[in-house]
Amino acid sequence: MSQKTVLIVYAHQSPGSFNAAVRNVTVKALEEQGCRVIMSDLYAMNFRANATYDDIIGDWKNPELFQYGEETMHAWKEGRLSEDIVAEQNKIKEADLVIFQFPLYWFSVPAIMKGWMDRVLTQGFAFSLEKMYNNGVFKDKKAMLSFSTGAMPTMFRPDGINGDINVTLWPLQNGILHFCGFQVLAPQIFWCPVHSPHVARTAMLEGWQARLKGLFAERPLTFAPCEVTHSWHF
Numbered sequence: 001m002s003q004k005t006v007l008i009v010y011a012h013q014s015p016g017s018f019n020a021a022v023r024n025v026t027v028k029a030l031e032e033q034g035c036r037v038i039m040s041d042l043y044a045m046n047f048r049a050n051a052t053y054d055d056i057i058g059d060w061k062n063p064e065l066f067q068y069g070e071e072t073m074h075a076w077k078e079g080r081l082s083e084d085i086v087a088e089q090n091k092i093k094e095a096d097l098v099i100f101q102f103p104l105y106w107f108s109v110p111a112i113m114k115g116w117m118d119r120v121l122t123q124g125f126a127f128s129l130e131k132m133y134n135n136g137v138f139k140d141k142k143a144m145l146s147f148s149t150g151a152m153p154t155m156f157r158p159d160g161i162n163g164d165i166n167v168t169l170w171p172l173q174n175g176i177l178h179f180c181g182f183q184v185l186a187p188q189i190f191w192c193p194v195h196s197p198h199v200a201r202t203a204m205l206e207g208w209q210a211r212l213k214g215l216f217a218e219r220p221l222t223f224a225p226c227e228v229t230h231s232w233h234f
């Protein structure tokens with residue numbers, strides 16, 4: 001098997017956090033398997049989350065009305081995207097697998113990670129009107145969410161107070177990752193480490209370490225069938 005490259009997009013402020021411990025386990029286990037691991041430690045990089053004019057070098061195509069999606073698509077085609085975006089896009093190009101590691105914030109990723117998605121997954125680079133979902137740009141790559149919660153698992157059941165976790169994850173897993181073509185692996189969820197005893201947290205880390213051994217052989221999740229014709233006409 002050829003060497004796999006794994007990109008970890010990581011969002012936690014504290015090196016002593018549970019998420020940092022998960023990240024460290026991931027790096028060690030993957031490197032022991034012979035993988036090459038590259039990292040985007042978003043807070044440490046002070047990664048800018050806002051999608052703004054500054055993402056484009058040079059003149060805008062339409063100075064009358066700034067449309068971020070259009071302008072960044074042209075800038076990508078013409079090599080005029082800002083340096084920090086290009087650096088992240090190059091990491092995705094190298095990666096066979098992208099792991100997003102984060103604490104769940106407001107039923108989603110922390111803003112700094114959402115900003116990474118907004119800014120790095122540029123139209124043209126990550127998707128187009130022709131290339132999306134099963135036919136998406138990254139169809140030969142895998143991606144997954146690995147995150148911790150404050151909630152207990154029972155709270156995220158279909159009959160729980162938060163509702164089904166799969167509903168919470170649909171926009172991220174289907175609307176972003178699968179939309180860009182990634183084969184999405186089942187999420188790794190670390191339930192409520194803050195209120196778990198140390199021994200339970202250790203067991204969660206060991207469970208993840210064991211899963212990592214077979215990660216590349218896992219079957220991806222399935223989403224809505226793509227045979228259904230879609231149209232951009234309203």
Ligand SMILES: Cc1cc2nc3c(=O)[nH]c(=O)nc-3n(C[C@H](O)[C@H](O)[C@H](O)COP(=O)(O)OP(=O)(O)OC[C@H]3O[C@@H](n4cnc5c(N)ncnc54)[C@H](O)[C@@H]3O)c2cc1C
Pocket residue numbers: 012014016017018019020021102103104105106107108147148149150151193194198201202205
């Ligand atoms: C803005 C915001 C929004 C939020 N929204 C939600 C939400 O919508 N839904 C939800 O469920 N939660 C939510 N939360 C809670 C959040 O998801 C949790 O606080 C977070 O997931 C906990 O992860 P952590 O890495 O920060 O834990 P930490 O607090 O860093 O760690 C938990 C414990 O693990 C210990 N630990 C560290 N390393 C190790 C190790 N190697 N082995 C064993 N133990 C270790 C730490 O010492 C600590 O005692 C939100 C929090 C914030 C701030």
